[in-house]
Amino acid sequence: MSSDATSRPDVDVAIVGGGLVGTALACALAPLGWAVAVIEARPVAAGEATSTNHDPRCFALAAASCRILEGLDAWPALAASAGPIRDIVVTEKGRPGRVHLDPAELGLDAFGQVVPAPALGRVLLDRARGLDGVVMHQGAVVTALQQADDRVTLAMDRGPAADGSGPAHLSASLVVAADGADSPVREMLGIGTRRKDYGQTAVVCHVTPAQHHRGRAFERMTADGPFAMLPLPNGRCGLVWCAPPGRAAELMEAPDEDFLAEAGGRSGGVLGTFSEAGARRAWPLSLVVPERDVDDRVVLVGNAAHTIHPAGAQGFNLGLRDVAALAEALSGHTAGSSSRPIDAGDPARLAAYASARAADRKATVAFTDGLVGLFSSAMPFAASARSGALLAHALLPPLRRRLVSAAMGYRPPVSRLALGEPLAPVREGAS
Numbered sequence: 001m002s003s004d005a006t007s008r009p010d011v012d013v014a015i016v017g018g019g020l021v022g023t024a025l026a027c028a029l030a031p032l033g034w035a036v037a038v039i040e041a042r043p044v045a046a047g048e049a050t051s052t053n054h055d056p057r058c059f060a061l062a063a064a065s066c067r068i069l070e071g072l073d074a075w076p077a078l079a080a081s082a083g084p085i086r087d088i089v090v091t092e093k094g095r096p097g098r099v100h101l102d103p104a105e106l107g108l109d110a111f112g113q114v115v116p117a118p119a120l121g122r123v124l125l126d127r128a129r130g131l132d133g134v135v136m137h138q139g140a141v142v143t144a145l146q147q148a149d150d151r152v153t154l155a156m157d158r159g160p161a162a163d164g165s166g167p168a169h170l171s172a173s174l175v176v177a178a179d180g181a182d183s184p185v186r187e188m189l190g191i192g193t194r195r196k197d198y199g200q201t202a203v204v205c206h207v208t209p210a211q212h213h214r215g216r217a218f219e220r221m222t223a224d225g226p227f228a229m230l231p232l233p234n235g236r237c238g239l240v241w242c243a244p245p246g247r248a249a250e251l252m253e254a255p256d257e258d259f260l261a262e263a264g265g266r267s268g269g270v271l272g273t274f275s276e277a278g279a280r281r282a283w284p285l286s287l288v289v290p291e292r293d294v295d296d297r298v299v300l301v302g303n304a305a306h307t308i309h310p311a312g313a314q315g316f317n318l319g320l321r322d323v324a325a326l327a328e329a330l331s332g333h334t335a336g337s338s339s340r341p342i343d344a345g346d347p348a349r350l351a352a353y354a355s356a357r358a359a360d361r362k363a364t365v366a367f368t369d370g371l372v373g374l375f376s377s378a379m380p381f382a383a384s385a386r387s388g389a390l391l392a393h394a395l396l397p398p399l400r401r402r403l404v405s406a407a408m409g410y411r412p413p414v415s416r417l418a419l420g421e422p423l424a425p426v427r428e429g430a431s
Contacts, residue, residue: 009151009171011035011135012344013330014140016154017178018042020117021302021319023124025176027072028327030133033427034344037170038128039156043139052363053406055207058238059312060085060217062112063410063419065320071417074127081119083233084110086165086215088109093222109279110215111408114230114238137170145175145298151344155235170203174345175298176326181288183304187190189295196287198372200225201248204242205280206232207263210272212221213237216272219311225285225372226311227266228335235279237271238343239263240310252282287369293361294354297345302328306361310367316407317366324415329353332424333416342426360411407415 002284013029015022018040026036031314061069069075072411088111103111114191128134137156144155152175156168177185186193187234213231220227225242231236240261243251251259257344273411288307301317330344343349366428405411409418416423 003423009173010167011037011170011172014039014152014154014170014172015035015178017135017180017302017304018125018138019178019180019302020022020121020124020316021177023121023128024069024072024074024324025130025178025301025326026128026134027074028323028423029330030128030131031425032134032327032331033425034330036134036135037172038135038379039137039142039154041139043331052419054279055121056238056281057117057240058114058206058230058232059117059316060112060114060315062313062409063108063110065317066113066416067420068320068324068417070192071422072124072127074123077105077123077127078115080117081117081233082113083231084215085112085217086110087260088217088219089270090219090221091266092228093220093266094351095191095328098213106405106408111217114217114232116229116232116238121421126143130179139208142185143190145185145297145331146341147298149346155303168371172345173297173343174330177298177300177304178302179304180285181303181307182364183225185298186300186304188291189298190296192291192293193301194287194289196369198225198309199244200242200285200309201245202283202285203239203243203248203280204235204277204283205239206276207239207260207274208236208276209274213271218267220266220268220271221311221371222266228310228313229267229271230313234292236276238261241266245284248282252280281320287365289365293357296303297350297417299326299350299353306365308365309372310365311368311371312327314368318361321360321409321418324417325356326353327417327423328415329356331416332426356413356415363411 012034014037014041015025018038022038029036066075067413086327104155123304129136140158141243142154143157146153150173151173153169153171154381155411156170177183179185212235217231218229225245228240230238258275260277264274290300290305291303301322305322306318308315329349334349334352
Protein backbone atom coordinates (compact mmCIF):
# COMPACT_ATOMS: atom_id res chain seq x y z
CA MET A 1 0.00 0.00 0.00
CA SER A 2 1.31 3.48 -0.85
CA SER A 3 0.69 6.83 0.79
CA ASP A 4 0.65 10.48 -0.24
CA ALA A 5 4.19 11.15 -1.44
CA THR A 6 3.85 14.89 -0.74
CA SER A 7 3.39 14.41 3.01
CA ARG A 8 5.83 13.28 5.64
CA PRO A 9 5.04 10.97 8.54
CA ASP A 10 4.23 12.72 11.82
CA VAL A 11 7.44 11.41 13.44
CA ASP A 12 10.51 9.46 12.39
CA VAL A 13 10.20 6.76 15.08
CA ALA A 14 7.21 5.73 17.17
CA ILE A 15 8.15 3.57 20.18
CA VAL A 16 5.22 1.55 21.51
CA GLY A 17 5.96 0.90 25.18
CA GLY A 18 7.35 3.45 27.62
CA GLY A 19 9.06 1.02 29.99
CA LEU A 20 12.78 0.66 30.55
CA VAL A 21 13.75 -0.44 27.04
CA GLY A 22 11.39 1.97 25.29
CA THR A 23 12.56 5.04 27.20
CA ALA A 24 16.21 3.98 26.83
CA LEU A 25 15.71 3.82 23.05
CA ALA A 26 14.17 7.31 23.03
CA CYS A 27 17.22 8.56 24.93
CA ALA A 28 19.46 7.00 22.29
CA LEU A 29 17.62 8.18 19.16
CA ALA A 30 16.63 11.79 19.91
CA PRO A 31 20.24 13.06 20.16
CA LEU A 32 20.89 11.60 16.69
CA GLY A 33 18.34 13.97 15.18
CA TRP A 34 15.29 11.71 14.95
CA ALA A 35 11.82 12.92 15.94
CA VAL A 36 10.57 10.32 18.42
CA ALA A 37 7.17 9.55 19.92
CA VAL A 38 6.85 7.23 22.93
CA ILE A 39 3.41 5.67 23.37
CA GLU A 40 2.76 4.25 26.84
CA ALA A 41 -0.56 2.71 27.87
CA ARG A 42 -0.23 3.61 31.53
CA PRO A 43 -0.90 7.25 32.51
CA VAL A 44 2.09 8.60 34.43
CA ALA A 45 2.47 11.75 36.50
CA ALA A 46 5.56 13.93 36.14
CA GLY A 47 8.50 12.59 38.13
CA GLU A 48 6.96 9.11 38.36
CA ALA A 49 8.58 6.04 36.81
CA THR A 50 6.38 4.24 34.27
CA SER A 51 5.86 0.69 35.45
CA THR A 52 8.55 0.48 38.12
CA ASN A 53 7.30 2.67 40.98
CA HIS A 54 6.69 -0.19 43.43
CA ASP A 55 8.84 -2.74 41.64
CA PRO A 56 11.16 -4.70 43.98
CA ARG A 57 13.30 -6.00 41.13
CA CYS A 58 16.88 -4.91 40.83
CA PHE A 59 18.90 -5.27 37.66
CA ALA A 60 22.41 -6.66 37.48
CA LEU A 61 23.76 -4.38 34.78
CA ALA A 62 26.66 -5.91 32.88
CA ALA A 63 29.71 -3.78 32.11
CA ALA A 64 28.52 -3.25 28.53
CA SER A 65 25.12 -2.10 29.78
CA CYS A 66 26.74 0.44 32.10
CA ARG A 67 28.71 1.78 29.12
CA ILE A 68 25.51 2.04 27.08
CA LEU A 69 23.78 3.98 29.86
CA GLU A 70 26.79 6.28 30.05
CA GLY A 71 26.39 6.91 26.33
CA LEU A 72 22.74 7.85 26.93
CA ASP A 73 23.84 10.36 29.62
CA ALA A 74 21.76 8.40 32.12
CA TRP A 75 24.55 7.02 34.29
CA PRO A 76 25.42 10.16 36.31
CA ALA A 77 21.91 10.23 37.77
CA LEU A 78 21.99 6.45 38.40
CA ALA A 79 25.41 6.18 40.03
CA ALA A 80 24.22 7.01 43.55
CA SER A 81 21.65 4.17 43.42
CA ALA A 82 24.07 1.57 42.03
CA GLY A 83 26.25 -0.99 43.80
CA PRO A 84 29.20 -2.79 42.18
CA ILE A 85 29.30 -6.54 41.53
CA ARG A 86 32.81 -7.28 42.79
CA ASP A 87 32.63 -11.05 42.29
CA ILE A 88 30.12 -13.86 41.67
CA VAL A 89 29.77 -17.28 43.28
CA VAL A 90 27.69 -20.03 41.62
CA THR A 91 26.86 -23.29 43.43
CA GLU A 92 24.38 -26.15 43.19
CA LYS A 93 22.26 -27.12 46.20
CA GLY A 94 23.29 -30.47 47.61
CA ARG A 95 26.27 -31.06 45.28
CA PRO A 96 29.99 -30.30 45.28
CA GLY A 97 31.43 -27.83 42.84
CA ARG A 98 31.70 -24.08 43.01
CA VAL A 99 32.45 -21.42 40.44
CA HIS A 100 34.05 -18.21 41.64
CA LEU A 101 34.09 -15.49 38.99
CA ASP A 102 36.60 -12.72 39.67
CA PRO A 103 36.68 -9.57 37.50
CA ALA A 104 40.43 -9.25 38.21
CA GLU A 105 40.95 -12.07 35.68
CA LEU A 106 39.78 -9.57 33.04
CA GLY A 107 41.66 -6.65 34.55
CA LEU A 108 38.47 -5.11 35.98
CA ASP A 109 37.35 -3.97 39.42
CA ALA A 110 33.74 -5.11 38.94
CA PHE A 111 31.57 -7.10 36.56
CA GLY A 112 28.92 -4.42 36.51
CA GLN A 113 26.47 -2.66 38.79
CA VAL A 114 23.19 -3.52 40.52
CA VAL A 115 20.46 -0.88 40.21
CA PRO A 116 16.93 -0.98 41.71
CA ALA A 117 14.19 -0.94 39.09
CA PRO A 118 12.45 2.23 40.41
CA ALA A 119 15.67 4.27 40.16
CA LEU A 120 16.39 3.01 36.65
CA GLY A 121 12.85 3.70 35.46
CA ARG A 122 12.79 7.18 36.97
CA VAL A 123 16.14 8.23 35.49
CA LEU A 124 15.38 6.97 31.98
CA LEU A 125 11.92 8.53 31.93
CA ASP A 126 13.16 11.89 33.20
CA ARG A 127 16.00 11.83 30.68
CA ALA A 128 13.64 11.06 27.79
CA ARG A 129 11.18 13.76 28.85
CA GLY A 130 13.95 16.35 28.90
CA LEU A 131 15.17 15.71 25.36
CA ASP A 132 14.22 17.85 22.39
CA GLY A 133 12.63 15.67 19.76
CA VAL A 134 10.84 13.30 22.18
CA VAL A 135 7.06 13.52 22.62
CA MET A 136 5.42 11.31 25.27
CA HIS A 137 1.91 9.97 24.63
CA GLN A 138 0.95 8.54 28.01
CA GLY A 139 -2.33 6.81 28.71
CA ALA A 140 -2.60 5.86 25.02
CA VAL A 141 -3.18 2.32 23.75
CA VAL A 142 -2.32 1.31 20.19
CA THR A 143 -5.39 -0.48 18.82
CA ALA A 144 -4.39 -1.00 15.17
CA LEU A 145 -1.54 -0.42 12.74
CA GLN A 146 -1.33 -0.16 8.98
CA GLN A 147 1.92 -0.39 7.02
CA ALA A 148 2.49 1.54 3.79
CA ASP A 149 5.50 1.93 1.51
CA ASP A 150 6.95 4.84 3.47
CA ARG A 151 5.27 4.77 6.88
CA VAL A 152 3.27 2.94 9.54
CA THR A 153 0.05 4.51 10.82
CA LEU A 154 -1.03 3.72 14.37
CA ALA A 155 -4.55 4.08 15.74
CA MET A 156 -4.60 5.07 19.41
CA ASP A 157 -7.25 4.91 22.13
CA ARG A 158 -6.59 7.35 24.93
CA GLY A 159 -9.22 5.90 27.27
CA PRO A 160 -11.71 7.59 29.62
CA ALA A 161 -8.96 9.10 31.82
CA ALA A 162 -7.45 11.11 28.96
CA ASP A 163 -7.97 14.86 28.71
CA GLY A 164 -8.93 14.66 25.03
CA SER A 165 -5.67 16.12 23.77
CA GLY A 166 -3.38 14.32 21.36
CA PRO A 167 -4.02 12.60 18.06
CA ALA A 168 -6.16 9.54 17.46
CA HIS A 169 -3.72 8.46 14.74
CA LEU A 170 0.04 8.79 14.46
CA SER A 171 2.25 7.97 11.47
CA ALA A 172 5.94 7.10 11.67
CA SER A 173 8.68 6.02 9.30
CA LEU A 174 9.56 3.29 11.80
CA VAL A 175 7.61 1.68 14.63
CA VAL A 176 9.51 -0.04 17.44
CA ALA A 177 7.57 -2.50 19.58
CA ALA A 178 8.94 -2.36 23.13
CA ASP A 179 5.61 -3.47 24.58
CA GLY A 180 6.62 -6.55 26.53
CA ALA A 181 6.45 -10.32 26.44
CA ASP A 182 2.81 -10.39 25.30
CA SER A 183 3.44 -7.62 22.74
CA PRO A 184 0.12 -6.41 21.24
CA VAL A 185 2.04 -4.98 18.27
CA ARG A 186 3.56 -8.38 17.58
CA GLU A 187 0.08 -9.89 17.72
CA MET A 188 -1.29 -7.29 15.28
CA LEU A 189 1.44 -8.22 12.82
CA GLY A 190 0.62 -11.91 13.11
CA ILE A 191 4.19 -12.81 14.10
CA GLY A 192 4.23 -16.29 15.60
CA THR A 193 6.31 -17.24 18.63
CA ARG A 194 8.09 -20.22 20.11
CA ARG A 195 7.01 -20.54 23.73
CA LYS A 196 8.07 -22.63 26.69
CA ASP A 197 6.49 -22.52 30.13
CA TYR A 198 9.27 -23.17 32.65
CA GLY A 199 6.80 -24.16 35.37
CA GLN A 200 8.47 -21.65 37.66
CA THR A 201 7.53 -18.34 39.24
CA ALA A 202 10.08 -15.76 40.38
CA VAL A 203 9.43 -14.30 43.84
CA VAL A 204 11.33 -11.06 44.21
CA CYS A 205 12.04 -8.83 47.23
CA HIS A 206 14.81 -7.08 49.18
CA VAL A 207 16.27 -8.37 52.46
CA THR A 208 19.05 -7.41 54.86
CA PRO A 209 21.62 -10.17 55.53
CA ALA A 210 23.38 -10.49 58.88
CA GLN A 211 26.75 -10.32 57.08
CA HIS A 212 27.58 -7.62 54.57
CA HIS A 213 27.70 -8.92 51.01
CA ARG A 214 30.82 -6.87 50.17
CA GLY A 215 29.66 -6.61 46.58
CA ARG A 216 29.42 -10.37 46.01
CA ALA A 217 26.54 -11.80 43.96
CA PHE A 218 25.38 -15.36 44.62
CA GLU A 219 23.47 -17.77 42.40
CA ARG A 220 22.47 -21.14 43.83
CA MET A 221 21.06 -23.61 41.33
CA THR A 222 18.35 -25.99 42.56
CA ALA A 223 16.00 -28.52 40.95
CA ASP A 224 13.09 -26.11 41.57
CA GLY A 225 14.90 -23.17 39.96
CA PRO A 226 17.74 -20.77 40.75
CA PHE A 227 17.99 -18.67 43.90
CA ALA A 228 19.95 -15.45 43.40
CA MET A 229 21.14 -12.69 45.73
CA LEU A 230 22.25 -9.40 44.19
CA PRO A 231 24.27 -6.85 46.22
CA LEU A 232 22.55 -3.50 46.71
CA PRO A 233 24.52 -0.40 47.76
CA ASN A 234 22.96 -0.07 51.23
CA GLY A 235 24.04 -3.52 52.46
CA ARG A 236 20.74 -5.08 51.45
CA CYS A 237 20.32 -7.81 48.86
CA GLY A 238 17.84 -8.23 46.05
CA LEU A 239 16.45 -11.78 46.11
CA VAL A 240 15.18 -13.67 43.07
CA TRP A 241 13.71 -16.99 44.24
CA CYS A 242 12.45 -19.21 41.42
CA ALA A 243 10.05 -21.97 42.50
CA PRO A 244 7.13 -24.02 41.16
CA PRO A 245 3.92 -21.93 41.05
CA GLY A 246 2.32 -23.62 44.08
CA ARG A 247 5.42 -23.16 46.18
CA ALA A 248 5.77 -19.56 45.00
CA ALA A 249 2.18 -18.86 46.09
CA GLU A 250 3.05 -20.17 49.55
CA LEU A 251 6.11 -17.91 49.68
CA MET A 252 4.03 -14.91 48.69
CA GLU A 253 1.52 -15.61 51.49
CA ALA A 254 4.05 -16.51 54.20
CA PRO A 255 4.54 -14.12 57.15
CA ASP A 256 7.77 -12.14 56.92
CA GLU A 257 9.40 -14.12 59.73
CA ASP A 258 8.75 -17.44 58.00
CA PHE A 259 9.76 -16.14 54.59
CA LEU A 260 13.05 -14.77 55.91
CA ALA A 261 13.87 -18.03 57.68
CA GLU A 262 13.16 -20.08 54.57
CA ALA A 263 15.11 -17.70 52.33
CA GLY A 264 18.10 -17.93 54.67
CA GLY A 265 17.99 -21.70 54.45
CA ARG A 266 17.65 -21.69 50.67
CA SER A 267 20.71 -19.42 50.42
CA GLY A 268 22.83 -22.00 52.24
CA GLY A 269 23.53 -19.49 55.00
CA VAL A 270 26.33 -17.81 53.04
CA LEU A 271 25.47 -14.40 54.52
CA GLY A 272 23.87 -15.57 57.74
CA THR A 273 20.25 -14.91 58.64
CA PHE A 274 17.99 -12.41 56.86
CA SER A 275 15.87 -9.59 58.27
CA GLU A 276 13.78 -6.61 57.09
CA ALA A 277 11.89 -8.23 54.22
CA GLY A 278 10.67 -5.74 51.65
CA ALA A 279 7.51 -5.98 49.56
CA ARG A 280 7.26 -9.20 47.54
CA ARG A 281 6.11 -9.56 43.94
CA ALA A 282 5.93 -12.60 41.70
CA TRP A 283 6.30 -13.16 37.96
CA PRO A 284 5.59 -16.42 36.06
CA LEU A 285 8.57 -17.46 33.95
CA SER A 286 8.52 -18.52 30.32
CA LEU A 287 10.56 -18.37 27.14
CA VAL A 288 9.07 -16.38 24.24
CA VAL A 289 10.98 -16.10 20.96
CA PRO A 290 9.25 -14.59 17.89
CA GLU A 291 9.66 -15.95 14.37
CA ARG A 292 11.24 -12.66 13.29
CA ASP A 293 12.12 -9.34 14.88
CA VAL A 294 11.75 -7.11 11.79
CA ASP A 295 8.51 -6.85 9.77
CA ASP A 296 8.80 -4.24 7.02
CA ARG A 297 8.85 -0.97 9.02
CA VAL A 298 8.31 -2.50 12.47
CA VAL A 299 11.09 -3.74 14.77
CA LEU A 300 10.68 -5.75 17.98
CA VAL A 301 13.03 -5.04 20.89
CA GLY A 302 13.38 -6.07 24.54
CA ASN A 303 10.89 -8.60 25.88
CA ALA A 304 8.79 -8.27 22.72
CA ALA A 305 11.77 -9.79 20.86
CA HIS A 306 13.00 -12.23 23.50
CA THR A 307 11.52 -13.06 26.88
CA ILE A 308 13.99 -15.27 28.74
CA HIS A 309 14.50 -16.85 32.16
CA PRO A 310 16.26 -14.64 34.76
CA ALA A 311 19.01 -17.25 35.30
CA GLY A 312 22.26 -15.46 34.60
CA ALA A 313 20.57 -12.02 34.82
CA GLN A 314 20.64 -11.50 31.05
CA GLY A 315 17.12 -10.24 30.24
CA PHE A 316 17.35 -6.45 30.56
CA ASN A 317 20.99 -6.51 29.46
CA LEU A 318 19.92 -8.20 26.23
CA GLY A 319 17.22 -5.57 25.70
CA LEU A 320 19.68 -2.76 26.29
CA ARG A 321 21.98 -4.28 23.67
CA ASP A 322 18.99 -4.17 21.29
CA VAL A 323 18.75 -0.45 22.02
CA ALA A 324 22.45 0.14 21.34
CA ALA A 325 22.43 -1.85 18.09
CA LEU A 326 19.28 -0.17 16.75
CA ALA A 327 20.60 3.28 17.64
CA GLU A 328 23.82 2.48 15.78
CA ALA A 329 21.86 1.23 12.75
CA LEU A 330 19.93 4.52 12.80
CA SER A 331 23.04 6.65 13.28
CA GLY A 332 25.28 8.41 10.80
CA HIS A 333 27.55 5.35 10.85
CA THR A 334 25.05 3.35 8.77
CA ALA A 335 24.28 4.56 5.26
CA GLY A 336 20.64 4.64 4.24
CA SER A 337 19.28 4.79 0.71
CA SER A 338 20.80 7.63 -1.32
CA SER A 339 17.68 7.95 -3.49
CA ARG A 340 15.38 9.05 -0.66
CA PRO A 341 15.38 11.54 2.22
CA ILE A 342 16.75 10.34 5.54
CA ASP A 343 14.42 7.48 6.51
CA ALA A 344 14.41 5.71 9.87
CA GLY A 345 12.67 2.72 8.29
CA ASP A 346 15.12 2.35 5.43
CA PRO A 347 15.59 -1.37 4.64
CA ALA A 348 19.39 -1.03 4.68
CA ARG A 349 19.31 0.26 8.26
CA LEU A 350 16.90 -2.41 9.47
CA ALA A 351 18.88 -5.16 7.74
CA ALA A 352 22.02 -3.90 9.50
CA TYR A 353 20.20 -4.06 12.82
CA ALA A 354 18.84 -7.57 12.30
CA SER A 355 22.27 -8.82 11.26
CA ALA A 356 23.97 -7.21 14.26
CA ARG A 357 21.59 -8.76 16.78
CA ALA A 358 21.12 -12.30 15.46
CA ALA A 359 24.14 -14.05 16.99
CA ASP A 360 23.92 -12.43 20.44
CA ARG A 361 20.21 -13.11 20.78
CA LYS A 362 20.50 -16.72 19.67
CA ALA A 363 23.45 -17.45 21.96
CA THR A 364 21.93 -15.72 25.00
CA VAL A 365 18.58 -17.47 24.62
CA ALA A 366 20.35 -20.82 24.22
CA PHE A 367 22.57 -20.17 27.26
CA THR A 368 19.77 -19.24 29.67
CA ASP A 369 17.39 -21.93 28.42
CA GLY A 370 20.12 -24.57 28.57
CA LEU A 371 21.14 -23.51 32.07
CA VAL A 372 17.59 -23.88 33.37
CA GLY A 373 17.14 -27.23 31.64
CA LEU A 374 20.43 -28.63 32.89
CA PHE A 375 19.86 -27.73 36.54
CA SER A 376 16.15 -28.65 36.54
CA SER A 377 16.69 -32.20 35.31
CA ALA A 378 16.64 -35.07 37.82
CA MET A 379 18.27 -37.54 35.39
CA PRO A 380 21.56 -39.04 36.66
CA PHE A 381 23.51 -38.02 33.55
CA ALA A 382 22.33 -34.42 34.01
CA ALA A 383 23.53 -34.41 37.63
CA SER A 384 26.95 -35.61 36.47
CA ALA A 385 26.98 -32.99 33.72
CA ARG A 386 26.17 -30.25 36.23
CA SER A 387 28.98 -31.23 38.56
CA GLY A 388 31.34 -31.56 35.60
CA ALA A 389 30.36 -28.15 34.22
CA LEU A 390 30.91 -26.44 37.57
CA LEU A 391 34.23 -28.20 38.02
CA ALA A 392 35.37 -27.29 34.51
CA HIS A 393 34.55 -23.63 35.03
CA ALA A 394 36.33 -23.70 38.39
CA LEU A 395 39.51 -25.26 37.02
CA LEU A 396 39.82 -23.83 33.50
CA PRO A 397 40.48 -20.06 33.44
CA PRO A 398 40.01 -19.73 29.63
CA LEU A 399 36.52 -21.22 29.92
CA ARG A 400 35.69 -18.86 32.76
CA ARG A 401 36.94 -15.87 30.79
CA ARG A 402 34.84 -16.74 27.74
CA LEU A 403 31.75 -17.16 29.91
CA VAL A 404 32.34 -13.91 31.75
CA SER A 405 33.10 -11.88 28.63
CA ALA A 406 29.84 -12.97 26.99
CA ALA A 407 27.84 -12.40 30.17
CA MET A 408 29.27 -8.87 30.44
CA GLY A 409 27.74 -8.06 27.05
CA TYR A 410 30.83 -8.28 24.86
CA ARG A 411 29.76 -11.03 22.47
CA PRO A 412 30.61 -9.83 18.92
CA PRO A 413 29.56 -7.73 17.19
CA VAL A 414 29.86 -5.21 20.02
CA SER A 415 28.01 -1.92 19.57
CA ARG A 416 29.80 1.42 19.62
CA LEU A 417 27.85 2.53 22.70
CA ALA A 418 28.95 -0.62 24.58
CA LEU A 419 32.55 0.27 23.71
CA GLY A 420 32.10 3.80 25.03
CA GLU A 421 32.13 5.38 21.55
CA PRO A 422 29.66 8.13 20.60
CA LEU A 423 27.23 7.77 17.69
CA ALA A 424 27.23 10.14 14.73
CA PRO A 425 23.96 12.05 14.23
CA VAL A 426 21.95 11.71 11.01
CA ARG A 427 21.04 15.40 10.82
CA GLU A 428 23.26 18.42 11.22
CA GLY A 429 22.83 20.24 14.49
CA ALA A 430 21.78 17.16 16.42
CA SER A 431 23.87 16.17 19.44
